[in-house]
Amino acid sequence: MNTSELNRFIVVLIYGSLVLLSVLKLSNPLRVNRKANFWFGMFLFLWSSFWLDEILTLVNDTPIEIHSIISVQMIQFLTPVMFYFSVLFYTNPSFKFKISDLKYLILPVIFWINILLQRFGGFEDNSIFNYIFIGLILFQALFYTGLSYFTIRKHKKRIQQFSANTEGINLNWLEYITVIIFIINIIYVVYNLSYDSKALNFFINGVFLLVIYFVGYYSLKQKEIYPLEEKQREELIAIDEEPEMEEVKKKLISDEELARIKNQLEEVMYKQKPYLDSELNLIRLSELLSVSTHHLSYVINTGFKKNFFQYVNEYRVEYAKRLLKDSQSKLSILGIAYESGFNSKTSFNTTFKKFTGQTPSEYKNSSGL
Incomplete structure (x- = not known):
């Protein structure tokens, strides 16, 4: 099996694992951390869509770029937002959305405007929009992973106020995922600006597959963090x-x-x-x-x-x-x-x-x- 075939096999494993895991989190058979698991399931489902192009290409044996469809791009850009919402509910199951929380949609809206201008603005040179696109991805990775990281750190301090054994409720696994995803995003964006992104696919996909298995193991064994009462x-x-x-x-x-x-x-x-x-x-x-x-x-x-x-x-x-x-x-x-x-x-x-x-x-x- 050559590198290209191995990469395709890894892509199938990634997509299948993410879809299965998202279904498990959304159905939540153990009925724990309900709101958090719902948003985490949505995050996993949207995350899986980034490999949908390659899956459909393998199935049809011809290149398919569903990723280029404007509606799909708009939805995909909500992926880190969904991740942050899951962190909010893991750390505070009583969290309720307020009007002020619309601020979390500012980055997606800027991204959507950028797409619309690129597609329908009638500009001769769209290269500036491509740089804005990459910049938005990098900034969003920094912004939402940063918010998630500091929210989890606050959670770790809070639980020490009421629990003497914090090992099962400290969300270490979620903190590690936040850091890993941030690092991968940085590598991927920097590489896209300087090199051929296809050369990095095998490495990135291999790392993502390991991360997904890590996510699956620890997210499914995560017990209820706060009392149900x-x-x-x-x-x-x-x-x-x-x-x-x-x-x-x-x-x-x-x-x-x-x-x-x-x-x-x-x-x-x-x-x-x-x-x-x-x-x-x-x-x-x-x-x-x-x-x-x-x-x-x-x-x-x-x-x-x-x-x-x-x-x-x-x-x-x-x-x-x-x-x-x-x-x-x-x-x-x-x-x-x-x-x-x-x-x-x-x-x-x-x-x-x-x-x-x-x-x-x-x-x-x-x-x-």
Whole structure:
């Protein structure tokens, strides 16, 4: 099989995988992250259309350029917008569109005007429009991947305010996709300006196929990020991702009440050890103390100068340190991780090193055990 035949095979795999994945996300059989999966499914479907020319050419055995149809071009340019909308709903399932959100259509409208002028403007030299076209693609890649990236980074800070195990809900996979797609777009546009784009097809298609399989694996295993119960979800989303900012903005409870809840919290953590529950979150802990999630978050942020993730995992790390020092313990490192409230060895190693500067194995060896 030569390079040309291999490239055609990869194109078939890309198109088929994207269409299948888009159908799975739109149908959403697990009924999780519904709005986010709808927009992500739309993004995947529009993304697949970029390979439709090559698929139809293979089927008909004659060159077909559906990509040149003006209506198809207009729809395709909405692809990064759909991706950004999916990021918005993954990070905030309660997000509602407002009139001000029409600003996200500014770039597509500029693109559509450029197409219409190129097709029907009657200009003798359309080369300037081709450069504008490429420039718009590059700028849009920068704009929407940048917005998506910083939205996910804010999400990562927010979830540390209510979850002590963030591994399954931190959207790392979506952040990696954002960075990879941005890099590929830069390479593709720069190459188009300087070289024959066909020479790059095999490389780009190979990378895209790997990205699509990565997307398929992680997007299908993504669990619900926020509670399904609307009141609880709204409370958690409303918690500021920057604890010190919330303290400055307003005083939620009196100093006396803060001290009372703080003492009650320390007593519960010492006697009941709720941090050993790997599923512990702000909601469960607030129920143990019979206080609201917002007040408990405020007490942890203001009274201990920590977010929920830091507060709970400090207890877990201290508990793990005792087990690691115990010469009588028969537990493995993974066993100690689970016993201490962590839900994976990866999160245990990462969190332990963050708090102690050593991995669990290094800490155990330094203890002479």
